[in-house]
Amino acid sequence: MGIPDFQTMMRPVLVTIEGDEPKSLAQIRAAVAAALNVSDDDRLVMLASGKQSTFDNRVAWAVTHLTQAGLLNRPERARYMLSERGKKVLREHPERVDMSVLAQFPEYQDFRARKHDKQTEESVSVVSDELSPSEAIGKIVEESYDTLAAELLDRILAQPPTFLETLSLKLLSAMGYGGRESLLEHTGKPGDSGLDGVVRQDALGLDLVGVQAKRYDKDSTVGRPDIQAFVGALQGAQTSRGVFVTTGKFSPAAKQFAENVAMRLRLIDGMELTKLMVRYNVGVQVRETFDLKQIDEETFEE
Known part of the structure; x- marks a missing residue:
């Protein structure tokens, strides 16, 4: 059959x-x-x-x-x-x-809402008819990445809370912050209210980025008080830049406060976290590679 x-x-x-x-x-x-x-x-x-x-x-x-x-x-x-x-x-x-x-x-x-393109397997042939091969492959890869990101979030939530702290630092390192892992320090302790990590942007540690990572259920919301506490922790560390990572979401009030405070704050929710992991190859690996080829015009030129 x-x-x-x-x-x-x-x-x-x-x-x-x-x-x-x-x-x-x-x-x-x-x-x-x-x-x-x-x-x-x-x-x-x-x-x-x-x-x-x-x-x-x-x-x-x-x-x-x-x-x-x-x-x-x-x-x-x-x-x-x-x-x-x-x-x-x-x-x-x-x-x-x-x-x-x-x-x-x-x-x-x-799960489906987290996908940009809700194509099913049955619709792939339709996509291929409407788009060029390069565009069709791009659509399929995007679909696969969205599914992978959703799976990653479930796997992160199944790990201990400290896992997200070390994962966040690993991701920032992969993104180029700190230059090398020796300049990233995991400082979090169970139940503490301070920073979970510090990224040293230079060898002397004069340029610091504070990191906070909170493992919440994917539908839970990080509110303004959490961001205010984070700002206090940054001030205690004498830095004005910070990254707050969560597996949940941020409330509108939390986002507004982060935009208006006299610091450079970056909020990363669960959806963005896993997409960044896919993009920078953290917690994932390449399974398949396709070569899309075209005519080499120089071969046929006289």
């Missing part, structure tokens, strides 16, 4: 994971292939990059969407279990589970 699209794979993925034991991606792939009668030959069909099979790629996308909708839990690294919501969806939809089913859940709506 060939290789089904990733939405067709969603219900078989749920059926596969049903049970008391976490399942690995390898177990999920094998069971889905059997359930959908995907042949061994079809499972070997590769993406254009030649670095991953089309089947494995689509199973991974199905798992990603189901996880973002709250139907799957990740109790340990690279292993999945069915959530109570997943069990309920499996009972209520005996024929098919797809994106239209997932759209009822707020978490999935937020």
Whole structure:
């Protein structure tokens, strides 16, 4: 029957994971292939990059969407279990589970809202017909990056609070602040109200940037009092520049205060944080590379 699209794979993925034991991606792939009668030959069909099979790629996308909708839990690294919501969806939809089913859940709506381009896999061919190859590839890459950013935020929230502090410093280093890691200092302690880190822009430490990192739920809001406290911490460190990073959002009052205070403050919310991570290759790695080629006109010139 060939290789089904990733939405067709969603219900078989749920059926596969049903049970008391976490399942690995390898177990999920094998069971889905059997359930959908995907042949061994079809499972070997590769993406254009030649670095991953089309089947494995689509199973991974199905798992990603189901996880973002709250139907799957990740109790340990690279292993999945069915959530109570997943069990309920499996009972209520005996024929098919797809994106239209997932759209009822707020978490999935937020996941889709974080994407600039809400193209589904089925619409990729339409995009390719309307755009040049370069533009079409750009659209697909953008879609992939938005999905990756959403996954990154979930992974960060699953880590201890101090993880965000060290991650923020690592990101700033990747962005060129401090020049090298030896000029970035993690100063935060559990429960403290001071700075979580300091970026020394010069070897003598005369030019400092204070860093504050707060791990909040993605829908929680950092208010003006938090920014005011941050300003106080910056004053205590005798610096007038600071970066406040959160996995949540900033209230309008917090943003307004940051703009008007007599300091140079940069607020980075959860959405921007993960997009910066993707852009500067922090917490991610390149999986595939495509070469888009064109005619070399010089070869054919007389």
